[in-house]
Amino acid sequence: MSKDTLTNIQNQLVEFSKARDWEKYHSPKNLSMALSVEVAELVEHFQWLTEEESRNINGQKLNEVKEEVADVLLYLLQICNQLNIDPVDAAKQKLLKNAVKYPPR
Amino acid sequence: MSKDTLTNIQNQLVEFSKARDWEKYHSPKNLSMALSVEVAELVEHFQWLTEEESRNINGQKLNEVKEEVADVLLYLLQICNQLNIDPVDAAKQKLLKNAVKYPPR
Amino acid sequence: MSKDTLTNIQNQLVEFSKARDWEKYHSPKNLSMALSVEVAELVEHFQWLTEEESRNINGQKLNEVKEEVADVLLYLLQICNQLNIDPVDAAKQKLLKNAVKYPPR
Amino acid sequence: MSKDTLTNIQNQLVEFSKARDWEKYHSPKNLSMALSVEVAELVEHFQWLTEEESRNINGQKLNEVKEEVADVLLYLLQICNQLNIDPVDAAKQKLLKNAVKYPPR
Numbered sequence: 012m013s014k015d016t017l018t019n020i021q022n023q024l025v026e027f028s029k030a031r032d033w034e035k036y037h038s039p040k041n042l043s044m045a046l047s048v049e050v051a052e053l054v055e056h057f058q059w060l061t062e063e064e065s066r067n068i069n070g071q072k073l074n075e076v077k078e079e080v081a082d083v084l085l086y087l088l089q090i091c092n093q094l095n096i097d098p099v100d101a102a103k104q105k106l107l108k109n110a111v112k113y114p115p116r
Numbered sequence: 117m118s119k120d121t122l123t124n125i126q127n128q129l130v131e132f133s134k135a136r137d138w139e140k141y142h143s144p145k146n147l148s149m150a151l152s153v154e155v156a157e158l159v160e161h162f163q164w165l166t167e168e169e170s171r172n173i174n175g176q177k178l179n180e181v182k183e184e185v186a187d188v189l190l191y192l193l194q195i196c197n198q199l200n201i202d203p204v205d206a207a208k209q210k211l212l213k214n215a216v217k218y219p220p221r
Numbered sequence: 222m223s224k225d226t227l228t229n230i231q232n233q234l235v236e237f238s239k240a241r242d243w244e245k246y247h248s249p250k251n252l253s254m255a256l257s258v259e260v261a262e263l264v265e266h267f268q269w270l271t272e273e274e275s276r277n278i279n280g281q282k283l284n285e286v287k288e289e290v291a292d293v294l295l296y297l298l299q300i301c302n303q304l305n306i307d308p309v310d311a312a313k314q315k316l317l318k319n320a321v322k323y324p325p326r
Numbered sequence: 327m328s329k330d331t332l333t334n335i336q337n338q339l340v341e342f343s344k345a346r347d348w349e350k351y352h353s354p355k356n357l358s359m360a361l362s363v364e365v366a367e368l369v370e371h372f373q374w375l376t377e378e379e380s381r382n383i384n385g386q387k388l389n390e391v392k393e394e395v396a397d398v399l400l401y402l403l404q405i406c407n408q409l410n411i412d413p414v415d416a417a418k419q420k421l422l423k424n425a426v427k428y429p430p431r
Contacts, residue, residue: 016122016204017121017122017204020204020207020208020211023211024211027211027214027215030220030221031218031220031221032221036269038167038168038170038171039162039170039171039173039181040162040165040166040167040170041167041268041269043155043158043159043161043162043170043359044159044264044267044268044358044359045268045269046155046158046159046188047152047155047156047159047261047264047362048261048262048264048265048268050148050151050152050155050261051152051257051258051260051261051262052258052261053148053151053195054148054149054151054152054254054257054258055258056148057144057145057148057254058251058254058255058258059246059251059255060145061145061377062143062145062146062376063143065143065144065145065148066143066144066198068144068199073199073201076144076199076201077199077201077206078206078209078210078213080192080195080196080201080203080206081203081206081207081209081210082210083151083188083192084189084192084203084206084207085207085210085211087185087188087189087192088207090158090185091185093171094173094178094181094182096178096181096182096185098185098186098189099121099122099125101182101183101185101186101189102125102186102189102190102193103125104183104186105183105186105187105190106125106128106129106132106190108183109132110132113136115135115136116135116136116137141374146373146374148254149250149253149254149369149372149373150373150374152257152366152369153366153367153369153370153373155366156362156363156365156366156367157363157366159359159362159363160363162359163356163359163360163363164351164356164360166272167271226332226414227331227332227414230414230417230418230421233421234421237421237424237425240430240431241428241430241431242431248377248378248380248381249372249380249381249383249391250372250375250376250377250380251377253365253368253369253371253372253380254369256365256368256369256398257362257365257366257369260358260361260362260365261362263358263361263405264358264359264361264362266358267354267355267358270355271355272353272355272356273353275353275354275355275358276353276354276408278354278409283409283411286354286409286411287409287411287416288416288419288420288423290402290405290406290411290413290416291413291416291417291419291420292420293361293398293402294399294402294413294416294417295417295420295421297395297398297399297402298417300368300395301395303381304383304388304391304392306388306391306392306395308395308396308399309331309332309335311392311393311395311396311399312335312396312399312400312403313335314393314396315393315396315397315400316335316338316339316342316400318393319342320342323346325345325346326345326346326347
């Protein structure tokens, strides 16, 4: 992964929305709904599988899951764009907080 | 953002789970459920706001939203860890696919 | 609505699953995932609408929403079946609790 | 269950919202978001359980699940109120459709 990759993707998403005049739809409220829909499409792949089966998906199923993961990430980054949130910074801060909240055994 | 940042976070998440003996719980099936719960906590911040209000959150509300965004990203990266999915590669491929599916106006 | 209608539907759902040998899949865990997927299909209908537009859907859109509402109710009733929960009794108790928690203005 | 029980609950929900001046918030769009949040609170109870464990919850855990089931039903009924959907009629129609779509073995 090259430097600033997520930032590049975030910038591409801004251009993508502008070129299609979609910015008016992309309130954080609406984007959070779209995010939840994409997560459900990921959940749908796993709902009738055993946990063990879910650890061993491959082929076409894995490709479809990969695509849903992408959709989730893309909507999450658009929420970050709208609210000026740095996702990596947010994740790092949360990791530190979790390390305190859940001490290792 | 330094090079390989997401990969660093993904590696930290592996260590974090190992140190707490949580790997047995982290099937993609279970992680997709946890991901959906975190997304709902994000949605909850926006459910009674107007779209306009959702574009203008700040202060404590924005901090809480930032933390939920982090939780969503962290669970998404754990799914990627379990299934050997490169999230940035997946997102880039999906962007190309979307550009074909939705031509600019 | 005739007496015991929800109970009738719940009984039909039991027969439906038995006849298809689906009971093995219908753990509360799996059913909660399926429920979340159906709710997302409902959310999807509203995600890019304004609140005002969402109050005024009709025709084919309303029919599709009605079908998603049915799917949500059917999975919820199947969870009730599995855990011996009386949905109407649960709702009545929650209404009383809410009336105390949120006093009228 | 007495005749018209769901209808009684739906009527109580109308009164409840009126008495608190909440009707302005209760667009189908917003209610679908609230519904998804309540479903996630149900999912949260099951996310780290095995399927077998989810079939055998009891005591306080079962009481909490019952309360989340109630919340899901109450928001679903409020969506029905807003859009003049009869939930039982919708469920019956969907059952017939499912019987055709998935023939018994």
